[in-house]
Amino acid sequence: DDRWTRQMAEAELIEDEAVADDRLLFAMTQPDIVVGPYLADAEPSAHGPAPTHFREIFRTRGPSNYPHGKQAGE
Numbered sequence: 001d002d003r004w005t006r007q008m009a010e011a012e013l014i015e016d017e018a019v020a021d022d023r024l025l026f027a028m029t030q031p032d033i034v035v036g037p038y039l040a041d042a043e044p045s046a047h048g049p050a051p052t053h054f055r056e057i058f059r060t061r062g063p064s065n066y067p068h069g070k071q072a073g074e
Helices: 017-028 054-059
Strands: none
Touching: none
């Protein structure tokens, strides 16, 4: 639906490489909203797309330098 989200579970999982490239180009035209867009590998899960690379898994956990991120509630 062309809206941005900070939640991985709400992200769009694109399996067609050409479509993914088009979406990346679209993101790059919005520098006032998106900074440094890139494509990341993910797989389908019961809770939406799930990252497959440790870097993306780490990023879904929020800031790690202070206890105000998602870890604070655990």
